[in-house]
Amino acid sequence: MKVHFLKLTVLAAGIAAGAHAIAGPVGYGAATTGGGSKTPVVVATMAAMQAEIDKYSGSGGLVLSYTGKFNYATITDVCAQWKKAAQTVEIKNKSDITIKGTGDSSANFGIHVVGDAHNVIIQNMTIGLLQGGEDADSISIEGNSTGKPSNVWIDHNTIFASLTMCSGAGDASFDGGIDMKKGANNITVSYNYIYDYQKVALNGYSDSDTLNAGSRTTYHNNRFENVKARLPLLRYGKAHLFNNYFGNIHTSAINPRMGAQVLVESNYFENVVNPVTSRDSSAIGYWELKNNFVGSGITWTVPDSTSKPYVNATDWATTKAYGATGYSYTAAAAAGVKAKAAATAGARTNLAQ
Numbered sequence: 001m002k003v004h005f006l007k008l009t010v011l012a013a014g015i016a017a018g019a020h021a022i023a024g025p026v027g028y029g030a031a032t033t034g035g036g037s038k039t040p041v042v043v044a045t046m047a048a049m050q051a052e053i054d055k056y057s058g059s060g061g062l063v064l065s066y067t068g069k070f071n072y073a074t075i076t077d078v079c080a081q082w083k084k085a086a087q088t089v090e091i092k093n094k095s096d097i098t099i100k101g102t103g104d105s106s107a108n109f110g111i112h113v114v115g116d117a118h119n120v121i122i123q124n125m126t127i128g129l130l131q132g133g134e135d136a137d138s139i140s141i142e143g144n145s146t147g148k149p150s151n152v153w154i155d156h157n158t159i160f161a162s163l164t165m166c167s168g169a170g171d172a173s174f175d176g177g178i179d180m181k182k183g184a185n186n187i188t189v190s191y192n193y194i195y196d197y198q199k200v201a202l203n204g205y206s207d208s209d210t211l212n213a214g215s216r217t218t219y220h221n222n223r224f225e226n227v228k229a230r231l232p233l234l235r236y237g238k239a240h241l242f243n244n245y246f247g248n249i250h251t252s253a254i255n256p257r258m259g260a261q262v263l264v265e266s267n268y269f270e271n272v273v274n275p276v277t278s279r280d281s282s283a284i285g286y287w288e289l290k291n292n293f294v295g296s297g298i299t300w301t302v303p304d305s306t307s308k309p310y311v312n313a314t315d316w317a318t319t320k321a322y323g324a325t326g327y328s329y330t331a332a333a334a335a336g337v338k339a340k341a342a343a344t345a346g347a348r349t350n351l352a353q
Helices: 006-012 046-055 078-082 210-214 334-344
Strands: 041-043 062-066 088-092 097-101 110-114 118-123 126-128 139-142 150-155 158-160 178-181 185-190 193-195 216-220 223-227 233-235 238-242 245-249 255-257 261-265 268-272 286-290
Touching: 041 046, 046 062, 046 088, 110 118, 245 334, 268 334
Parallel strands: 041 062, 062 097, 088 110, 097 118, 110 139, 118 150, 126 158, 139 178, 150 185, 158 193, 185 216, 193 223, 216 238, 223 245, 233 255, 238 261, 245 268, 261 286
Antiparallel strands: none
């Protein structure tokens, strides 16, 4: 099986990875500051990262600079990798944390932000070929009985897996790229490059996840390429998507359900099956569409089962006004989004914007 790790090499060529000051997050996660100006603690392994989080008091600031490497080129059988135990760093009930990849670092472990965990930044990480099947979310943000994470910024990460099914895994192999559930709120997902993935961005884990009704998420300047679905799959909450690139999407892209609302603004779509649709739940969701670029290769399908309601945005018309986002932002012209995404999205781009 060929894994497209060469994309990372090409992307990194000629790009300096030194730290520099950049603007903070835009959107619903704009208040996120992470560990702030705390002196970074260098960690080279998943175990070392977890150890630093475990001994951290939980507030006041922690910055982790990840330097480790995982050699994806040695993985000759991706399905053998999938069958191993899941590996995940957990940030549970702790706040004011930044995890930042440096140089040409790379990892095959996920990051789980859970419970009463707030003000967390995950930036410049390269994460690929996770283990553990349906537990193998690259980045997941989840509420529980102790709290609901809020103010999270997921920025300039590269995340990849494999579109090939592993025997016995169904479509749960390498499950979630960036998943949110159970009330996670005030989140910005920006300048990430996600490719060769099956299920990219779940937002609300099931039709009964009513805690997600208050969730607010901004997705901007991301590059989604050669993936199957969930860009995002949104239940109950609201999400604003602007200046994202959607290319070679095999099943469906933006899918609001259970009354969820999306503002889809100045994005670029090409070679996409069902770019904006509502399907596979007991109730539909709604969209406001503004100034998007619709390229070639757009197709529409009917769900395998029509026992549940569905709507496709075949006429690219708004079905419900989104209302004010409540924050300031600038959406660039959609026609230039593809080129900009290729130059700025993902890790190893010097956090270019």
